[in-house]
Amino acid sequence: MPTPTQTFDVIVAGGGISGTMAAIAAAREGASVLLVERYAALGGMATLGLVQPITTWGIAGQYVIGGTGKRLLEEMIERRPGSATPMGHYGPSCDAEHLKRMLEETAIEHGVRLLYHAWIAGVEADGEELRALRIVSKSGEGLLRARAFVDATGDGDVAAFAGVPCEVGSQGISVMFHVTGIDRERCPEAPEITRIYREAGPVNYRGLALFWAPQPGSAYMNVTEVEDHDALDVEDLTAATIECRAQAWRVLDVLRENVPGFEGAWITQTSPALGVRESRHVRGLYTLSGDDVEAGRDFEDTIARASCPVDIHGSQNEGRGTYHGLKRSYGVPWRSLVTPEYANLIVTGRCLSADAAAHSSVRRMAPGFALGEAAGIGAAQALAHGDARTLPIAPLQERLREFGAVLDPEA
Numbered sequence: 001m002p003t004p005t006q007t008f009d010v011i012v013a014g015g016g017i018s019g020t021m022a023a024i025a026a027a028r029e030g031a032s033v034l035l036v037e038r039y040a041a042l043g044g045m046a047t048l049g050l051v052q053p054i055t056t057w058g059i060a061g062q063y064v065i066g067g068t069g070k071r072l073l074e075e076m077i078e079r080r081p082g083s084a085t086p087m088g089h090y091g092p093s094c095d096a097e098h099l100k101r102m103l104e105e106t107a108i109e110h111g112v113r114l115l116y117h118a119w120i121a122g123v124e125a126d127g128e129e130l131r132a133l134r135i136v137s138k139s140g141e142g143l144l145r146a147r148a149f150v151d152a153t154g155d156g157d158v159a160a161f162a163g164v165p166c167e168v169g170s171q172g173i174s175v176m177f178h179v180t181g182i183d184r185e186r187c188p189e190a191p192e193i194t195r196i197y198r199e200a201g202p203v204n205y206r207g208l209a210l211f212w213a214p215q216p217g218s219a220y221m222n223v224t225e226v227e228d229h230d231a232l233d234v235e236d237l238t239a240a241t242i243e244c245r246a247q248a249w250r251v252l253d254v255l256r257e258n259v260p261g262f263e264g265a266w267i268t269q270t271s272p273a274l275g276v277r278e279s280r281h282v283r284g285l286y287t288l289s290g291d292d293v294e295a296g297r298d299f300e301d302t303i304a305r306a307s308c309p310v311d312i313h314g315s316q317n318e319g320r321g322t323y324h325g326l327k328r329s330y331g332v333p334w335r336s337l338v339t340p341e342y343a344n345l346i347v348t349g350r351c352l353s354a355d356a357a358a359h360s361s362v363r364r365m366a367p368g369f370a371l372g373e374a375a376g377i378g379a380a381q382a383l384a385h386g387d388a389r390t391l392p393i394a395p396l397q398e399r400l401r402e403f404g405a406v407l408d409p410e411a
Helices: 017-028 067-079 096-109 157-161 190-200 234-258 290-295 356-362 365-385 393-402
Strands: 007-013 033-036 113-115 119-126 129-137 140-151 166-168 177-180 209-212 219-222 266-270 280-282 302-306 310-312 322-324 330-333 345-347
Touching: 007 017, 007 365, 017 033, 017 067, 017 096, 017 140, 017 365, 033 140, 067 096, 067 365, 096 113, 119 157, 129 157, 140 157, 140 365, 157 280, 157 345, 177 234, 190 209, 190 234, 234 266, 290 310, 290 330, 290 356, 302 365, 302 393, 310 356, 330 365, 345 365, 356 365, 365 393
Parallel strands: 007 033, 007 140, 033 113, 140 345
Antiparallel strands: 119 129, 129 140, 166 280, 177 219, 177 266, 209 219, 302 330, 310 322
């Protein structure tokens, strides 16, 4: 473990898609980077959460997300046959183990130092600057020092420990699962499977979302869900895990009994990480709104674009769920990644500053690639500038474009 006297340029808390991209981008800019992750792999929901495919990369036939993340996935598809389905504007379904290794290799190649099995337990601050993260691990308690910090924890843990005001929302919590042993020659297409499942008697209020995996005869399934569980409460998280895992096996029983080709199917894995859709939203210098998303709004400080549907999970029979696509992409401003309270704290991923409607779109993984790259480059540039809140945007945007980021609205 790093010594108490060692200081990194940048510490990234959280090794999901957005955090991994932030660490890689900051290290590529020449910063010394430590990436702290509570699990034993990178990729977050894409790997440990088994959330596939990785959506949504484009709209109206145009890519609105590019950059290093898109290039990494394209290289993995090309160099590792069977690692993912084709890219497309919707996004690929990736083999979780391939993706774990690719992200890990890329981070190490760029000089990122990894620290797995470590939990954020607090912070040390001095005025408007964070000084260190407190962690707990099998090695005991530790203190990790840096000049800049990126909160990519999903739940905004670093920001919350630092006293940054947050809004807290709640949507359904899920466990994804991977099924194999499916006879594709006898199996109907996904929409027909969903119809049969609904008529046979679903295990909860949700329909069945099935996505074919790269491996023959296998699929990822997104169907389990519980509501009214607090994603920031350990007892509720435990209860949600147990119930969702039980639902997965009930779903499999329904499919085995009613869908041709599923008679010999079995679950190879339920996701080690819970699919938490919403918890804390940090209050940043700007709160991205549902109106911004629906209007396809652009900003002078746009550092990423997104076009994912508005997708608020809730009980359908109570009218609480919302799902609809967008007509155009929207920009995400740098101000939604920084807070009024701290000069050296940047947030990325689903804990950025957004209201519930905007969050339900921007929380997806494809935007996470773009947001993470912007956060990492921005963190590195802020080391020289001195304050992430007043970072000159033009140099950041220029650097993002050099790596293929899409920042301009589609024609």
